[in-house]
Amino acid sequence: AAFIPSGPLPITNKRGSFHNDKLFSSKTNNEFGNLQDVFDLQIIQSDDPSFAGRDIDGLSNSSPAAPFFDIESDYDEISIASPFLAVPLDDDEDRMLTEREDRLFLVNNTQKVESCILIGVEDLSKVRRNKKAARNSENLDADDFNLDFSLEESMIEMRELIKTAGLQLRGEITQRLQEINPKTYIGTGKVVEAQTLLGKINEDFEKEGASPCCTVVFDAELTPGQQKALENAFNKKVIENDFLGSDTVVKVVDRTALILDIFAQHAKTREGKLQVDLALHEYRKPRLTRMWTHLERQSGAGGVGLRGPGETQLEVDKRILRDRILVLKEKIDGVQKQRDLHRRSRKRGGLPVLALVGYTNAGKSTLLYCLTRAGILAEDILFATLDPTTRKVKLPGYKTHPEVLLTDTVGFIQKLPTQLVAAFRATLEEVREADVLVHIVDVSNSSWRKQEVSVNKVLQEIGAGDKPIVRVFNKLDLLNKEDAETIKCEAALSEGFAVGVSSLTGDGLGDFVAVVETALSGLLVPVELELPYSCGQEINLIHEVGIIETIDYREQGTYILGKVPRALAMKLDQYSIANVNSRRQLSESIDSVQDDIDWVALGKGRHEKENRTS
Numbered sequence: 227a228a229f230i231p232s233g234p235l236p237i238t239n240k241r242g243s244f245h246n247d248k249l250f251s252s253k254t255n256n257e258f259g260n261l262q263d264v265f266d267l268q269i270i271q272s273d274d275p276s277f278a279g280r281d282i283d284g285l286s287n288s289s290p291a292a293p294f295f296d297i298e299s300d301y302d303e304i305s306i307a308s309p310f311l312a313v314p315l316d317d318d319e320d321r322m323l324t325e326r327e328d329r330l331f332l333v334n335n336t337q338k339v340e341s342c343i344l345i346g347v348e349d350l351s352k353v354r355r356n357k358k359a360a361r362n363s364e365n366l367d368a369d370d371f372n373l374d375f376s377l378e379e380s381m382i383e384m385r386e387l388i389k390t391a392g393l394q395l396r397g398e399i400t401q402r403l404q405e406i407n408p409k410t411y412i413g414t415g416k417v418v419e420a421q422t423l424l425g426k427i428n429e430d431f432e433k434e435g436a437s438p439c440c441t442v443v444f445d446a447e448l449t450p451g452q453q454k455a456l457e458n459a460f461n462k463k464v465i466e467n468d469f470l471g472s473d474t475v476v477k478v479v480d481r482t483a484l485i486l487d488i489f490a491q492h493a494k495t496r497e498g499k500l501q502v503d504l505a506l507h508e509y510r511k512p513r514l515t516r517m518w519t520h521l522e523r524q525s526g527a528g529g530v531g532l533r534g535p536g537e538t539q540l541e542v543d544k545r546i547l548r549d550r551i552l553v554l555k556e557k558i559d560g561v562q563k564q565r566d567l568h569r570r571s572r573k574r575g576g577l578p579v580l581a582l583v584g585y586t587n588a589g590k591s592t593l594l595y596c597l598t599r600a601g602i603l604a605e606d607i608l609f610a611t612l613d614p615t616t617r618k619v620k621l622p623g624y625k626t627h628p629e630v631l632l633t634d635t636v637g638f639i640q641k642l643p644t645q646l647v648a649a650f651r652a653t654l655e656e657v658r659e660a661d662v663l664v665h666i667v668d669v670s671n672s673s674w675r676k677q678e679v680s681v682n683k684v685l686q687e688i689g690a691g692d693k694p695i696v697r698v699f700n701k702l703d704l705l706n707k708e709d710a711e712t713i714k715c716e717a718a719l720s721e722g723f724a725v726g727v728s729s730l731t732g733d734g735l736g737d738f739v740a741v742v743e744t745a746l747s748g749l750l751v752p753v754e755l756e757l758p759y760s761c762g763q764e765i766n767l768i769h770e771v772g773i774i775e776t777i778d779y780r781e782q783g784t785y786i787l788g789k790v791p792r793a794l795a796m797k798l799d800q801y802s803i804a805n806v807n808s809r810r811q812l813s814e815s816i817d818s819v820q821d822d823i824d825w826v827a828l829g830k831g832r833h834e835k836e837n838r839t840s
């Protein structure tokens with residue numbers, strides 16, 4: 227059934243206002259104050275060449291109420307933090323990168339907000355298939371198996387996505403279909419219903435004098451053919467009734483296009499923009515269908531050998547698109563190489579790397595912010611973070627690993643568009659290279675179990691499925707007391723590492739540190755050392771942060787067999803038994819060479835010599 231919300235919905239482009247013609251978020255979002263003010267030099271892109279040795283944890287001990295740096299940061303300054311922007315941009319690339327910002331700027335400034343209707347479909351045949359599979363598999367019951375989002379859950383998510391994209395939702399239509407209509411996805415009756423709804427909304431709009439609603443968002447992945455057929459159907463009807471004036475075109479946007487658009491709006495660094503652009507181009511490639519045969523280059527005038535039909539506009543477009551994709555891929559390769567280099571130099575530092583992963587809007591950035599007390603942008607919008615940010619964190623109470631590297635990453639979503647996973651290869655590499663994954667789950671969301679499953683699916687897909695995972699049940703403050711206790715119990719009883727927290731209030735973060743520490747103790751490396759007796763301090767340190775299995779006070783020094791963090795193991799490498807032994811062997815062999823010299827004979831020889839001469 228169609229539904230039109232009563233009264234206009236609030237305008238919800240949450241990206242913030244614009245400042246100096248640049249994207250500038252002015253969201254004051256919690257007790258920590260205006261986050262933009264603290265979006266400061268504390269943030270280091272993980273690509274920072276000087277990253278490995280830099281100590282930036284100076285702020286980690288300050289309280290949340292402490293005044294932050296008074297740096298007026300806007301888009302420019304944020305960009306400067308990324309070393310990639312120090313690289314001069316190609317001319318055409320520069321234009322490409324600012325085009326979207328201009329569009330955003332214009333949309334916001336003229337207050338001309340795009341409005342849309344949403345169409346959701348449930349494929350009942352798929353539900354049946356899932357149920358059947360559940361019946362066939364022995365150890366799962368039907369409820370457990372059906373981990374796909376229901377129509378209602380999916381619609382809730384779509385409303386959020388529409389809001390985040392800066393669209394205003396004007397109406398909704400849903401349908402439960404036995405089989406998907408291969409031509410138009412929804413049934414023909416529903417197409418007519420959507421046309422009627424569009425017409426009705428636009429009639430009201432005309433009275434208000436507002437701009438017409440000409441976007442139809444589908445909660446589905448449409449094939450290029452379906453998209454085209456739907457666009458044709460909607461436009462024909464609209465032009466017939468002339469609601470919109472003949473030059474207005476109704477466009478059909480599917481789920482993938484909507485997510486890509488949000489990514490495009492949020493990409494800030496050069497790397498993010500390149501990756502989004504690649505995904506957009508891949509999406510557009512099969513959708514290029516404009517047959518402008520009249521623009522066919524007739525090259526017959528060129529004479530013998532050049533007659534016949536030339537290239538069609540479509541062919542030209544396709545070629546341009548193909549070339550662009552190649553260029554983008556090449557550039558992303560370069561970015562990835564650079565990332566590899568920085569990662570390797572970080573590895574040499576020996577600190578363990580934790581990657582924060584999770585569904586979009588789960589609170590990853592907020593947790594990192596809370597842990598580091600510095601300004602990583604946290605916003606109540608989907609896909610706020612697109613570029614991984616790594617910070618060195620010194621956490622109070624950490625024993626085994628007093629310092630760790632924390633990487634904030636891009637959020638996941640169910641049915642993540644494949645183009646995006648492929649394009650964000652370089653970014654997702656950060657997840658694959660981490661030692662431990664910290665999976666943030668927003669338990670205040672009623673679909674959190676399904677969200678968790680879909681994040682795990684993506685992790686499997688990108689080859690990070692077998693890493694140790696710490697599950698963090700976040701936003702406990704939004705639950706009632708009983709539910710929060712239940713979640714805490716589940717965390718405590720869980721077989722793996724799990725903990726319940728609220729990153730906004732800081733509740734449970736002590737437990738979080740303890741759980742992370744347990745997870746990290748699995749990362750201790752075995753060592754066999756022989757330390758000279760002068761190394762009392764080092765031995766104390768091993769007692770403190772490592773595990774000692776055998777300790778023996780020998781003639782040459784203290785023998786220790788045990789496990790220590792990687793960083794300490796690297797520091798103590800000179801005292802490892804292997805190194806000590808090889809040093810000893812070397813000096814022994816020098817000794818033995820010296821032993822071989824027959825000093826008596828040598829002396830005798832000299833005497834003989836002397837005797838002979840005398």
Ligand SMILES: Nc1nc2c(ncn2[C@@H]2O[C@H](COP(=O)(O)OP(=O)(O)OP(=O)(O)O)[C@@H](O)[C@H]2O)c(=O)[nH]1
Pocket residue numbers: 255256584585586587588589590591592593603604605606607608609610611612635636637638700701702703704727728729730731
């Ligand atoms: N009440 C409450 N809100 C929270 C908590 N943690 C995060 N939030 C809010 O949830 C919203 C999303 O938080 P982010 O940290 O931006 O989420 P994210 O996982 O980084 O999201 P993306 O970068 O978009 O993937 C923000 O408005 C936060 O203030 C919490 O523990 N309690």
Ligand SMILES: [Mg+2]
Pocket residue numbers: 590591592603604610611634635
């Ligand atoms: Mg984030």
